[in-house]
Structure formats: C-alpha cells, structure tokens
Amino acid sequence: MNPDGGGSSSSPPPPSPSRGADAEAKEEEHGRKQVVVVLVGPPGSGKSTFADAVVAGSTAGRSWVRICQDTIGNGKAGTKIQCLKATSDALKEGKSVLIDRCNLEREQRADFVKLSSTLHVDVHAVALDLPAKVCISRAVSRKGHEGNLQGGKAALVVNRMLQKKETPLLTEGFSRIMSCNDDGDIKKAVDMYNALGPSDCLPSGIFGQKSKGPIQVGIMKFLKKSDTSSVEKSSGPKITLSESKPEQQNPLAKHEKVEDGMSCPMEVEKGLNDKNENEKHAKECDSDDVGSCTLAFPSISTADFQFDLDRASDIIVDTAADFLQKFDNIRLVLVDLSEKSRILSLVKEKASKKSIDCSRFFTFVGDITQLHTKGGLRCSVIANAANWRLKPGGGGVNAAIFSAAGESLHHATKKCADALRPGTSVVVPLPSISPLHQREGVTHVIHVLGPNMNPMRPDYLKNDYIKGSKILREAYNSLFENFASIVRGHMGKQNGKLGAEMSASGGTSPNDTKMKREDSHGSERMKKHKLLPPIMTAKQQHEHTKANTPNYHDKSMTSSAAPNQAREGDTKKSGVVASKTWGSWARTLYELAMHPEKYKNTDSILETSDEFIVLKDLYPKAKKHVLVISRTDGLDSLADVKKEHLPLLRRMHSAGVKWAHKFLEEDASLVFRLGYHSVPSMRQLHLHIISQDFDSTSLKNKKHWNSFTTPFFRDSVDVIEEIEQHGSATANSDEKILAMELRCHRCRSAHPNIPKLKSHIANCKSSFPSHLLQKNRLVSS
DNA sequence: GTTCTAGAAC
DNA sequence: GTTCTAGAAC
Structure with a gap:
C-alpha cells in the first residue's frame, strides 16, 4: 500500500486534476484550492479520529472543518440535509471540509459530490477499509460515543452497513479515491492532508486499493455471538494465526502468512490423478447416449482468487452427491488441466469417503475444450468458470472455452444474458457451426459464476468465506440444475422423435398425443415440487412410456375438466411419487x-x-x-x-x-x-x-x-x-x-x-x- | 396467478 | 410502530 502517490492498482496519476477553466479562475480569484473529503467507513473504522487529526494537525495553513452527522443535531440525531448545509456554508467561507458520516453507499455520497461540483470544489473519497473485525471490536467496546452507537447493537449495525457497502468510484465524481487498509495507511493519509497548503492539490486517481485482502473471519460467523463478551472472546484463540497478530503493525508480513496458509502444498502425491483412470472413464463414456448425459465442469472460483480448496472440494462433493441422488443416469466430471491438481485429488479423496458411485462422478485430467478428441471422453455439456460480464478472455478456463468455441459462443452468450450474478449460471446452446460443437460434440455451454474474492470486481466478498461458501454451493447447484434441464430437454426430444415415428406407422391415435403431453406435465410439475424422477436414457424412457400407455388411454380425458384428474391418476399408478397437479x-x-x-x-x-x-x-x-x-x-x-x-x-x-x-x-x-x-x-x-x-x-x-x-x-x-x-x-x-x-x-x-x-x-x-x-x-x- | 398474514427488518 | 417479505392457502 502506498497511499501517497504510487497507487497499487491504477495507472500513474496525472499531475493535477482536470477541471474546468471556470473553476480554475474562481480558485485563482480566491487564491486557494478547497477540497471536500468524503470519509467512507462503517462505525468503528476511525472516521472521527481521522477527521480530528486532520483538523488539529494542519501545518500548512489550510483551514479544515469536520462535519459530523452524529453531532450536528445538537443532541438529536443529525441529518444529511444538515450536513449538506454545513458543508455549503463552510465552503463559502473558504474552508475545506471533512464529511464524517458513513457514506458507504453511493447514493449517500452523491449529494456531497454534487454540492462540491456545483461549488467548483474538488471532492475526494477516503475509504477506511479496515477489517470488519477491527471495526466491530472498536464500535462495540467504545464508550461515550457521540452518536451513542456502542455495545452489542453496534456489531449488528456495522455488519448490516458492510453488507451494503459500495466501493467509491471515480465515475461517481471523485477526483481522488484513497483506501486505507490499516493504521499505517491512515497515518500517511492524515500526514498528507496535514501538509496540504491552501493552494496545493493532490494527484487524482485511485490509491491504495488492495488486490488481495488478508483473511478475515466471516462477518456473519463473528456476529453469531454478537454480545460484547463473546465478541471479545471470539477474537481470541479461534482466530487463525494471521489474525492473532496485531493487525496494524506489519500488514505485508501478515499478508504473506495468510497466503502461505491458503496455497496448496507443492508436493502433491504422485498418481493421484492417474492417466489410466482417464482412459477407464473415457471408455465408460464413449457413446453418444452416455455423452449426452455427461457434464464436464471445472472447479469454480478456485483458480484466480484461491477460494479455499478444502472448502471448495467439500462443496463440490456435497452438491454433486446430492444431485446424483436425485437423478439416475447422469454423469458429472470434474476436469482440471494438471495431473498435480490439488482440487482433483481433494475431491477424489472426499468422494471416495462418501461412497459416491465413481462411474457417475469422477475427476478427469485434461483440457475441457478437447475432452473427446484428446481424452476420448464424450460430454455434450461443459461448464465454464465465467466472468461476471460473460466476456471472452481473462485467462484460464474462460479464455480457453471462448477461444475453442469461436465467435459463435460469444454471440450465443450475448443472446442469453449480458451479465451473471455470483452463485448463478446460464445455459447457452452452442451453435452447430462452433468448432467445439463440430469437433468435440459439445451442444451446450453453461456459464457459471462463483463467489468473487477479487476486490476489483463487483460483489467482492472481502474474504467472507461463510458467504463465499454459500454462493459457491449455489453456483454448483445452479449449474447442476441447469444441466438437468438440458438433459430433460434432450429426453423430451428423443420422446418427440419416438412419437413421430409411431405416428407415421399409423400406430397412434389422437389420445397418444395427449398422453405424451400429460407425461410432460407430470415432469413439469415434479420439477416445481423438487420431486424429480430419475432421468432415464431414451431407451428406458421408451420402455417406460410403452409400459404406461394403457393407463393413459384409459384415463384420457373426455371433458375439459379431465386433464388434471388423468394426470394425477397416472402419476400414482406409474409408481412415481405423487405430486401436486x-x-x-x-x-x-x-x-x-x-x-x-x-x-x-x-x-x-x-x-x-x-x-x-x-x-x-x-x-x-x-x-x-x-x-x-x-x-x-x-x-x-x-x-x-x-x-x-x-x-x-x-x-x-x-x-x-x-x-x-x-x-x-x-x-x-x-x-x-x-x-x-x-x-x-x-x-x-x-x-x-x-x-x-x-x-x-x-x-x-x-x-x-x-x-x-x-x-x-x-x-x-x-x-x-x-x-x-x-x-x-x-x-x-x-x-x-x-x-x-x-x-x-x-x-x-x-x-x-x-x-x-x-x-x-x-x-x-x-x-x-x-x-x-x-x-x-x-x-x- | 392472487390474497392473507406472521414475523422479519427497519 | 411501520414497512416489507415470503410462505401458505386458494
């Protein structure tokens, strides 16, 4: 972190903020460059301390005013309107202003930005991005707080606020945004504002935003015991090694330690992800029929931002096991490029302990875009670890799939969606002109977005692994559900063909058409009630249909009121779990x-x-x-x-x-x-x-x-x-x-x-x- | 699909 | 205390 210029995440700052000639003239007239500093941080992040330090320590002759919503109401709760009025007054008196209120959401900041711009004054954001745990501890334990936010309720408030936090952006109108991630950053920032003379200005741009954050205990977990005493306790021995150290003393050392704990061990057991096994599974799947019921998927969210592999592997195994229980004749294949893949070996180990049928869920070493041609594995559906914009590139699986599938995947994707929320997935039918379709037999790509641990992207989770795990679980569930829906569609088609054949040979009556429809209603209703019957191969489905045909004939409706009754009777008779009509x-x-x-x-x-x-x-x-x-x-x-x-x-x-x-x-x-x-x-x-x-x-x-x-x-x-x-x-x-x-x-x-x-x-x-x-x-x- | 309402969230 | 959501009943 280098708050005083060498921004870690943005291009080098221009020498001075770009502002209208009008504003420049005004400034010259007054001989000063005022500034509004919008502080951004939850209770306990140190906004008031920051503002007081700037006001009290100004050494270069700049006159500062702290505008605090907690105190502006003279005993009553202050309002944003009062703060805006006070800001406007102070600016007119030639003073610079520090806005001491939480300002965590864009909307809360917008009026201050607007006011500043109306008065031709530069507006900065200083985000006090301290670990939630630190803010909560401080807010909970402080006494005599100006806004009376202290004790147990402070923990809840801080948590609630952090959930809503929107990182300040230059597009909001700030000329300069600085993130302070620890007390060292804060001190540097205070010194910088203290040294700012009346006509000085600071470089514009973004400074100090981290690309990776230190591990934090999940906020929700932390808050489950939200009374003061347990908060104190829970920050004790249970906290990981990285957090038992004082947070502010040496952020870099802490950071490295955390990453040590997160990364996978270099020595991976040999033979864990064996080539022979690849061949075995490839043989098992070497038919179109099986291929059409096989989903190949990469591990989600573990590559770029290192979602904890242990947790990720638990989630993969759990969700896959649940899913396989609901559906027969479906195969799930976790794919990774390297034989040394740690995620593959973890998943394999955990799956074997759960005694999951290894012919229906297994790991595979290979390139997900060449499973058939290079690995001999047929999969009609592959999943992509997509980015939120659903755009090609970026690297890893996403880049590989978009590149292998060609431009048509990009077009097809745009038709389905333009963005993806973490924990969701979207099915994109792959046009037949796509090389991936022609060469590998892939008919659908399911883009999946897992939890995001990257602060530069939307929905950054700040290492809240409780929430992260929930989202990762949702992502896999969504992926598998969407896959099931494709297989259902495929089965439906097989059925459709079957019907057409029978019809052509004169074997069907109008009632048969009705029958097929009723059957599809049954499955539709079951889908809604999550009582999914096992998915059958086309062949089995055929047998099943034949076996049940007399029932359908007998029961087919004679009045418009009949369909529901008929379906209800059928589902019961055919032995499928009865479900609502x-x-x-x-x-x-x-x-x-x-x-x-x-x-x-x-x-x-x-x-x-x-x-x-x-x-x-x-x-x-x-x-x-x-x-x-x-x-x-x-x-x-x-x-x-x-x-x-x-x-x-x-x-x-x-x-x-x-x-x-x-x-x-x-x-x-x-x-x-x-x-x-x-x-x-x-x-x-x-x-x-x-x-x-x-x-x-x-x-x-x-x-x-x-x-x-x-x-x-x-x-x-x-x-x-x-x-x-x-x-x-x-x-x-x-x-x-x-x-x-x-x-x-x-x-x-x-x-x-x-x-x-x-x-x-x-x-x-x-x-x-x-x-x-x-x-x-x-x-x- | 809507309406009703308990209880969560504010 | 009021607003809002979400689940059950229809």
Missing part, C-alpha cells in the same frame, strides 16, 4: 384458450383466431401487458415446444408485435418486450407483450420483477431462433433466478426492496442493456 387457478388460461366463446362478453379478449387468442393480462405488471395464448391443446410451456410449433410461434410473435404497435400509437413513449417465462405458473403456452415501464400496482414482489427482467424471461425472437437451430428451447428453470436481488432492468443498479426499486425505475432514464437493443428484442416507435 396444476392448481385450479393455473388452468384459467387453458380454459380461456379452449373455450374463448364463453368469455366473449368480457373486454379482456382483444383478438381470437383458430391458433391463439390475445388477452389483456388480468393483473398487468406494466402500463400495457397483454398475453398471446396458444390454442394448441397440449402446448403448455417452453419445454413442450418443438420444431413443428415454429409457424405458430412466429404467428404469435407477429400478433404480439402488431399489438405493441397499436399501443405505441396511443403512447409513443412506451417500449415493449416480447417473451416467455421459462417456467410459467399458468398452463397453456403464453407470450407476454409487456411495456418496459413496469408501472403497475400489480407488480408487487421479487418474483414478479425477476420473472420479467432476468434470463427467466426468454425473448420470443431468441426462442424462435433456438428452435430453428436446435429443435427445442432452453428454459432457465433454476428457481433461484426468481429470488435474485432486485436490479434495475435499465441501469442494472441494485435496490433493497420493491418500493425503492419502483421509485428508481420511475425515474431511470438509462439506456437498455446492449443485448436488449439487438435483434428487435425491444419494440418501440
């Missing part, structure tokens, strides 16, 4: 699509044709929200859609576009998006046409929001293209996607709850994310 409410659209004449007196139905009806959504989630509902009996969700439905889908899309244009005639400011929910709540395939204002009282919860603004929403244009190319559409069926944090669909900013999100989107004028601006995904005037 579509609720009565979920059949509304089905009833409507089948019998629109019954509803002709309502003004909700805008259009009726043989193929579809257009309906105003009863609970619109935006100013304009209509549904184009297919009338094809048996077509309930994206999972049911096949190539034969393409003409229908195209016509539904055209109808949607037509209605969007009609609405645009009434209000040209609207922007529409057309798409399907990955897993609809209502039966009967329906296309949403929804204006992007999301201005509606019916939009009430996170699920509503995320179902229209995450990859859960599949753009109609993409669905059509995917079916053209692959014969089926992928659905992002991972339920976690609907529980994701709330982000603005335009600027992607995060918001803590629905009301705050709504007030943001009412005003957000940012342009839409780039991927939405392509391929007519948005319809506007």
